[in-house]
Amino acid sequence: MLESKWGLRFVALALALFMFLSVNNVFDELLNADSDTADMEIIEDVPVEILYEEEDYYVSGAPEQVNVQLFGNASNIKRLQTTRDLAVYLDLRNRDIGEYEEHFTIEGLPENVTAEIVPEAANVDIQELVTKTFEVQAEISDSRIGSDHELKSITVEPETITVVGGESQMNRIQYVRATLSDNSKITEDRVEEAEVSVFDAQFNKLDVKLDPGRVRVEIKVDERSKEVPVSFEVNGQVKKGYSLKSVDLNYETVEVFGSEDVLSGIDEMNVDVDIDGLSQSTSQDVKIDLPENVDRTEPAVLQAKIQVEENS
Structure with missing residues (x-):
């Protein structure tokens, strides 16, 4: 049959029909149409x-x-x-x-x-539908602030949101809070996005609609510091025939930076002023030696004005 013209035409027609039925899922529908097994x-x-x-x-x-x-x-x-x-x-x-x-x-x-x-x-x-405007409060856990830093300010943008809800739910609103999901330490100024939630007096979350539902929270921190007085200790002796008249530091106090625990144990900073062999008045830079766990001081270097006079 395949050797005749009509035989080839029949085979081509059968293949075309088979492909048409397959593409259109006709076989699947016929197989499942009378199925007694429910999927x-x-x-x-x-x-x-x-x-x-x-x-x-x-x-x-x-x-x-x-x-x-x-x-x-x-x-x-x-x-x-x-x-x-x-x-x-x-x-x-x-x-x-x-x-x-x-x-x-x-x-x-x-x-x-x-x-x-x-x-x-x-x-x-x-x-009954009620619409009110509330100020959003943002809180930062103390555990998020780096040990050598302290929270300076929190700014929420926008400051207020629109709350829509039922009358009974709206009457229960006590707190509108921006909840920060990031738990990383904060050691520099940063901006975070926060989801806003509404709570009653027992901090149960209320089913209301918020516009907007997320706010921008700007967090500013400062390095933790403490101002303390500076004292000095004179090391050495001036040249023979001369006397030390006075020593004056250009700063009476310095700013000390560190953790709260470290700063609580510091009431004064001390520096050494070397006068050994001096025979004339001079000024010298005096570096502050940092106690253990102190990050730095401002200023880091003081200037000592040393007055020396010749013995009469």
Whole structure:
């Protein structure tokens, strides 16, 4: 047959038909159309659309997402898992102010597929809508500040946010806080983004809407320091026939930098002034020897003015 013109045409037509049916999943649909075995799959985190009068009411208690269990035709379920072309609703348009147990509804299911929503219902609270403006407070844990630093200032931008919620929730608001998620040590000025949360007097988080929900927090730190007086000790002897008249330092105090524990044990800094062999007045730089665990001093070097006079 393949040697004839009509035989070749028949084979070509059969191959073309086979490829057409394969590409369009006709074989899969025929194989599964009469199947008595129901397939079951789960689509997780399907968004919930809440239908209600948003200009007048506020709804709390409804989940943002649910899981959907699908039963039925395997190919249709597989296609739905890929496209996620379905919608879950919580219809509260005929509800007034109050508390309700409301069941979810679903749209977009193909033929031969049924669904169960988990959870199947939500306990919601419908309240009169209230809008208020609050100042945002940001707090930095002391453990985040480097041991040799101290917090200078915290600035939040924007300083205020708009809070929208039900009347009872809004009346419970005591704290509006910017929560910083970074736990790294702070040893220099920095800017972080923070999520804003709203709490009642017992620090229970309240179900309200925030605009904006994140703020910019500018953190400024200073090196920890302490001002202490400076004393000096004279080392050596002036040249024979001369006397030391006076020693004056150009600074009476210096700024000492270090941790809080180190600084608490420092009440004075001492320097050595070397006069050995001097026969005339002079000025000399005097370096401050740092005690253990002291980072630095300002100034780091002092100047000693030494007055020497000849014996009469």
